[in-house]
Structures are given as C-alpha cells and as structure tokens.
Amino acid sequence: MATTTLPPGADITFDDQGSGKPPELGPRPGYVAQSGSPSQKSETGMLVAVSAIGMSFAAFTSAMFVRQDSSTDWQHFQLPYVLYLNTLILIGSSITLQLSRQRFAAIPHAAQRASASVKVLLASGIYWLYLTAALGLIFVLGQILAWRNLAAQGLFLATNPSSSFFYLFTALHAVHLLGGMGGLFYVLRKLIRNGGVAETSGLSAFSIYWHFMDLLWVYLLLLLAIRM
C-alpha cells in the first residue's frame, strides 16, 4: 500500500481518538532546512517587486500620453535645472553602492575574518553604504527644491495636467526612494549586527531595488524632458 515515507526512528503516533489538532512533531536531529537560501529568495522577491513598480509607472506613463493627447490644455514648462543635478547625485549613489558591494565581496569567508585587512574592508564597505544613504537624502532634498521652484512659478498639483503629472511622477519616485532608504538602514543594521556577512543582509536584493530606482529616475527625467 503506497504510504508516505517516514524516517526510521521517528516517534510519531497517529491517535485517531484525537481532537483533530496537529500532533507535536519535532524535527529529526541534524535536520537542515531545505528552504531556498535567504539571499536567493530576497533577490527573486525584489525582482518581482521591481516588475510591479515598473508596471505601475508604465500605467502612469500611458495615462500621461492619453491625457496629453486628449485635450489642448497642456501647458509646457521648463524643467527646473536642479533635476539634472539630482540625476547626477542619484547615479553617484548607485556608484557608491557598487563600491560598497565590492568591498563586501572582497571579504573572505569564515576563517580569516578576524584579520585587520578584513576590518578595513568591512569599515569601508559600511562607509560607502552610509554615503549612498546620504546621496539618496540629498536627492530627495533636491527634489523638494525642484517642487519649490515650480511652486514659485505658480505651478501646483491641480494647476495644469502637465504640472499634475510632474508632481505625481516625482513625488511617487521620491516616496519609493525613501522606502528604499528604509531598506538601506535595515541592511546596514543587519550588516553591523552579523559582522559584515553580506549574503544574509539583503544587500544584493537592496541593490537591485536601488539601481532600479536610479534607472527609473533616468527614464522619468527623459520622459518629463521630452513631453513637458
């Protein structure tokens, strides 16, 4: 009779007079989890999340095209110059992130971790991450400057469809970036606590997100520059 294969020595009893509650089963001694490794799962999850975010910005893009072409009330305006500076800052933060990952990747596994050179790599890896966070913050501040520039010209959210979409796109991107910064601090906390083991800190997943935010911003800048 085909049955399940139970490991030898398993002390599991099936009590048919039971209440239907699950039995208390312990794992076999020495059992090791078969689940996917944490960094693989988090990378898959992040790629999926990035697809969803990309899709939503695609929806906003098509909304903008339709709105722009369905009426003659689109008022073009000059994009604030600070946006271009911000772009460089965000690209810079992607570079600092990669530099940080290189430092962590250069740390050898297990055995020689206590050496001084490892400590240097670790410290510089963390410092580059702090720099990434700082550049991200400067980017958001720069976006606020851009909004103030627009407000000074009398362009607010509801003034005109062009300004509506400008605020919408830039604000949503900034919100996602701030969320990413939260993720960055989570990764930093993990790295500091686990002694710089990048594989289990979520750094690879975070970098997918951060580089995506960078690419997304470049795309949005081009879109706004061409259509606004």
Next chain:
Amino acid sequence: MHDTSAAHAAHQHAAPTSFIRKHIFSLDHKVIGKQYYGLALLAVFIGMALSWLMRIHLGWPAWPIPLLDKLSAVGAPQGVMTPEYYLSLMTMHGTIMVFFVLTNAPFAAFGNYFLPIQIGAEDMAFPRFNMMSFWVTFTAFLVMMAAFFVSDGPPISGWTAYAPLSAVGGDAGPGLALGQTLWAISIAIFCIASLLGALNFIATTLDLRTKGMSLARMPASSWAWFVTAVISLLAFAVLLPACILLILDRVAGTSFFIPAGLILSDKLQPHSGGSVLLWQHLFWFFGHPEVYIAILPSIGIVCHILPVFARKPLLGLRAAVGCMIATGFLSYMVWGHHMFVSGMSPFSANLFSVPTLIITIPMTILTLLLIGSVYGAKMRFTAASLFCLGFISVFISGGISGFFLAQPSIDIYLHATYFVVAHFHFVMAVASLFGVFAGTYFWFPKMFGRMMNETLGKLHFWLTFIGVYCIFMPMHYLGLAGNVRRYSAFVDDYLIPLIPVHKFITIAALLTGAAQFIFLFNLIWSRFKGPIASENPWEATSLEWSTTSPPPFDNFGGRHIVVYNGPNEYGVENNGTDFVMQVSPEKISAS
C-alpha cells in the same frame, strides 16, 4: 538570524506560543489561509444579502423591505429603496464579491494554505509579508464597509466606478462624496495587499520547491496559483495608479478624468480637459485580467480534484498548464471588449475582438481536457467531485455567452443588458465559486482534521446547481429581449412584460441563497463534530496528503520531503491500490 539548534533550524520562524501569535497575527501560511477564507466567507454572505435586497426590489419594487430603513433612512424611506440606493447596493455587491470573495477565496485562501505544502516547503517565502497582506486586505474591507455608514451612503457608480460620475464628487448625487472616496481608498489598499500576496506566491513557487519537485511535477492547482499570481502582480499594478489618479481628481482638484463643462446640481464643475475614456482603459486593463484571476485558481482546483475522484490521470496536465499560461498572457490583450460602445475607435474594436475570440481556445481546451479526464471513468461521487462536474457545466454555460459578447456587432446590442449579467455571473459567481466549494469539501479534512458531512454536501450541491441555473439562465433571455442592466425598476413598455421573469429569478435567488446556509452549517458543525479524518481520506497523490490532517506547524514534521513522481499517478496498479503518491519512491513511470 542563524539559530543552529535543531528545533529552530527546520523553520524560518519558530512555532508561536501566545494566542495572538497563533491565531491573530500569525506568520503561519496555514492560519493566514484560513483567515482569508473566513474573510471571504463573511464577505460572500454580505454580498449575497445585498443581492437579495436588489432582487426583491426588482421583483416587487413597491414592497417595503423590513429593517432596510434602519440601514439607510435616506436611501430606503419606509423600507422602499430609492433608485440611487439600489445603485449603491449594486455597487457594493459587485465590489465586495469581485474583490473580497473571488480574488480572496480561490487564490489567497486556498493558495496560501496549500501552495507551500504542495511544493514541499515549510512556509511561504516571506511570512511577514504574508501576514501583512492579510491584515492590509482586512483593513481594505473595513474601509469598504465604512462606506455603508457614512451619511451619504455608499457610491452608486458600480464596481467599475466609471468617470466622470466617480470622479466629480458629491454634486453628482448621493454616495459620491465620502462614500466614493472611501471606495477608492479601500481598493487602493486592496491593491497593495494583493501585490504583496502575489509577490509571495511567485517567490515561493520559484525558490522553495523541495527536492524532486520540478515545475513539471507541480500539481495543476499550484500552477494555477502561480500563473494567477503573475497576472495579479501586473494587473493590480495598474489598478493602483488608476485609483490614485481617481483620488487626486476627487480631493486635489486635478482633471485626469473629468472633461470641461460638466454642470451638476446647477454647479459648473471646476475641472477641464480630462479624458473619461482614460479611466475605462486603465480600469479594464486591470479588469479583464482580474476576471482570469478569479477563474484560473478554480480551474486549477478542479483540475487537481477531478482526477482524484475519477481515479484516472488528468488528460494532459502539461496542456492544461500551457492553456493557463496562454490565457494569462492573452488576458492582457482583450480589455477593450468591455468598451466596444464606449466611443473608442470602432477599428480598435477589431483589435480587441480577435484576441478575445482567440482566448476562448485555451479555455475550451481546458474544458475539453476536463471532460476527457472523466470519460470512461469509474467516478466516485462525493460533494467535491459533484462540484467539479458542476463546474464543467456552468463554465460551459457561462463561456458560450462569451463568444457572442466577443463580437462588436452583437455586443452593441447586448452591452449593458442582462445577457452580460448572465455571462459574468455564470463564469465568475457560479463557476469560480463551484471551484471554491469543491476545494472546501476536498481540503476541509486536511485543514481541520475532520470530514464534512457528505449528505449535506450533496444536498447543497444539487440545490445550488439547480438554483443557479434557475437564476442565471433566464437572464440570457432577458438580455436578448433588451432588458437593460443597472435599472432599479422596469417601467418602459418593452420591459413590463419581463417582470414575471424577474420575479421567478428573485424567488430562485432567495431559495438558492437559503441553500447556502446548509453549507455554512456543515462547515461549522463539521469543524467541531465531524468524524476524524485520516491522513489521506481521498487516496490522492499530492504532497498535502503526505502529512497529517491537519499538518504540523512546519507542514511535514521536520521530514526532508523528496518527490519522485508527478501528481497524476492515478489508475496505476501499485501493490493493491490504484495510485502512487508523489513522495513514493516506487518508480511506476518516467515522470
């Protein structure tokens, strides 16, 4: 966190001990699945009650409904609902049913419970996101329910919330002020929850399959949940922007959807330049994949369950999976078939009509595979298998009307008539729900360790099966006769002769609704008093039947599950039985 002690190494998170961690804020996918099911159960009875109110009003418009004036004194003075309140109830009925029942029950509830087990994992990939996605869904539900109790009542724009009616605000009528805003906020929250859930399903399926569980050996239901999750991810990612734009139009004074020159309640609206069609495009770009999100998990569940009771393998599991994937892919190309009469270019109608007709091909193949799977079978008739067979019947009934609606020439006549109502109720409300019923009767022993009552189950099936045909078949006739939908009363000359049909439908609806209480009673009674279930009462092959009923906290009791066979080994001679379990090392066929 690396905890190397044997007790914790086997699971990503330790077994909970407190009541709150065990039953309320649980990270365990099994508890979360049951929570989703409970939410769907609550929502379906609310949605059904709303449909009763609508149907009573349609059959007997002047008859005062007891207690309705307590729910809304403005909407139903002395218990007779105003036309606007009818539209409010219709809006909430559709919204609750489509979002909180049909997206929740077959996908989030059963998928959360059984996907990890069927692929041999201990839990979902991201248990904390999983818990979050349930509680965010629940929050969305509470916000939606709040719309009933605001002073103006719930929105009247339908579950489709077409602009400009949904975008202009309170000047346009009752329910369109705070009620509509709450609706939009609730749906936006629901989108976020769905996106989190879909992410979990995809990552789990890709990364957490146990040794030997290749994609080819995944059961049909797991495949259906995976494909649905992919569709869900991309579809809800478009509904969320649509809701954001709608909320901005409503509260921030933007004009994404509102054209110039609208005068409502003698007030010129301060918007201009917006595109009404834009809302329809965005909404239906989500809305059409959404209906496949509603039906595909049920198809997967039926494909999974039917072979168990036919004692024959599913005819063409790979073909069935291919059809699911093809359907998912094509579902993104057909949204315009909801908009044939919207004023968009009639030439684009062709562009949408062709893929709509093409999408009937994989759906038909799936149906034929199911029929072929039971052909020549010595069928075991249980409540679960009856609902699977009933699914085939109602899915064909609902699908055939789709052929007609796919063609613009006929759709111009049938659009917004009861023909459409019949079509989508058959495929969504009935077929999808039959899949949920089948899944419930099938998986209840595994989830709760007890069997449901078979006699009550069969009674529930026959009453429901006959009842839904009595309710929805006549609606095809009504639609062809020109009966417009979303009307609260029929006063035109050509509609008055159809009122007796409506009365018949109302009586059928009330009786069929009453029959659902048999199911509810069976569910609750069996939970506490049902006979104890064994590990594999149905003699099925898939992984969930290789563990105890109900499964232990980490699904397999710390065992290292290895899969040797596909899920379809039924009708094979194997040591006196006719099936080989997926975990069984006896090599019967090359899988």
